[in-house]
Amino acid sequence: MAVGEVKYPEDSDFKVFRNLADSVDGWTEKYSKNGTKVWAKNSDTSSKMFKAHKVFSDVSASVMYDVLHDSDFRVKWDSSMEEGKEMYMVCPNSDLSYYQLKVPSPFKNRDYLMQRIWLQTLDASYIFNHSVFHKNVPERKGVIRAESILTGYLVRVNGKGCELTYVSQSDPRGSLPKWIVNKLTQYLAPKMMNRLHKACLKYPTWKKKNRPHHKPWLNPEQLSIPRLDMNDILPRQEYTDDDSLDESEVKEEDVKEDEINFNDI
Template identity: 55%
Template sequence: MPIGVGEVRIPDDEDFREFIKLAEDQEGWSQQYAKSGGTTVWTREGSSSAIKMFKVYRYFPDINAEVMYDVLHDGDYRPLWDKAMIEGKEVCLLNPNNDIGYYALKCPSPIKNRDFVLQRTWLETSTEYVIFNHSIFHKDLPPKKGYVRAESQVTGYLIRPKPKGCEMTYVSQSDPKGSLPKWLVNKVTQIIAPKIMQRVYKACLKYPSWKAKNNPNHKPWLYPEQNTLPRLKLDDILQRADYSTESLDESELQEDEFKVADLDLED
């Protein structure tokens, strides 16, 4: 597993190798969903957590890897395609390839909304693009009323250029906190995860024309000199024990109460 929850540091080569291995390795993974010529979803028991990991793979023959990387980074564009996002913002920088941010997620009714405080890491090489995150604890981003503060053990993307198009693998192991019903895991892996891939695909198709009209040369994830975020103050980093989080039991919710349509993820 790459860098751990609550740990704030610059990831090293080994952290990137571990994330790439998660995305590429098939050992221990169980296939849950496969669509011919489309999306495949696997799950795996976590090595250090009771929360299962899942990953989603899809090949996109008509999307360039560079475009997909930009779409996943561009905070100005994200509200236009990420219909599950309530709020998202970058707060500060560790270095040109690491920032700390906040993400609030709309959960399908009647499940309570979740939010995250994340250290995000990214890297571009000649053969791949990597973005991954994990949860940290920041003084200026305490738990908020109306949300359950969830934790990402590791969540990220591996994008590889292909002779035609690109392929992407999305990996996630997140603890939603509280107690959620077991049937919800099946919803996430079999229904929601493939639909998220479709949402990203549609976003990539529309991005070049949108970006051409919206600050087309502004890409601070590629050009660090454009980034105006303040640097992280180490005194602002807290330990888990310094956080007071809400305890919530949603385990008795029934599947017929769950409204996938609330996520606006239709193909």
């Protein structure tokens, strides 16, 4: 799937993502601690690809899949989210979603409009996305419209627990300083894994009290968002050229280490 393309999911899309999550060629290990491993890979574009993997012995695959989907619960655990919502249904296992990433000053918030695709099978569950363009979701003043080239999760059963592989290739755009790239590798994926783990442990109790049977990602008849009109999809957009969004001079000491959250989606 290419950035800007909206399409109905095909078996080949899931195969491509799975092969990417499982591949070893071209990946370089950048981090390994407390069971979390992170790799980086150069690509044909200027944006590197990152991959993280962790086994969760005390979290079932079904709970992990639900937590990654449940937007009502996400506001409880995702402190990086300024705003997030499902906007249009493409088909029963795909939608267009908006996500705005909260970024500490002096950086600008990033936002994404993405086609998400998901599937649950007997041996694996998939959720992945790429950026698209819609006439009703233009750029916002003071927020940088970033691009997800491909970002997603592969969840597998592992004994009584599960294992999660997270893959992301994203262009945060803007004129970012070079030091931030290293921070992305060192901190974001492990931080996301830890945050997800804590959320998964709390989810079953929370869900019992909050619409326990409402899971539109498993029950498409529960979807309440409007159907996508393909005529509203725009070709790939030219982005705003705004000098005030230049962040290249931001120094590392000006940003708190635990607040760097650029790719945590």
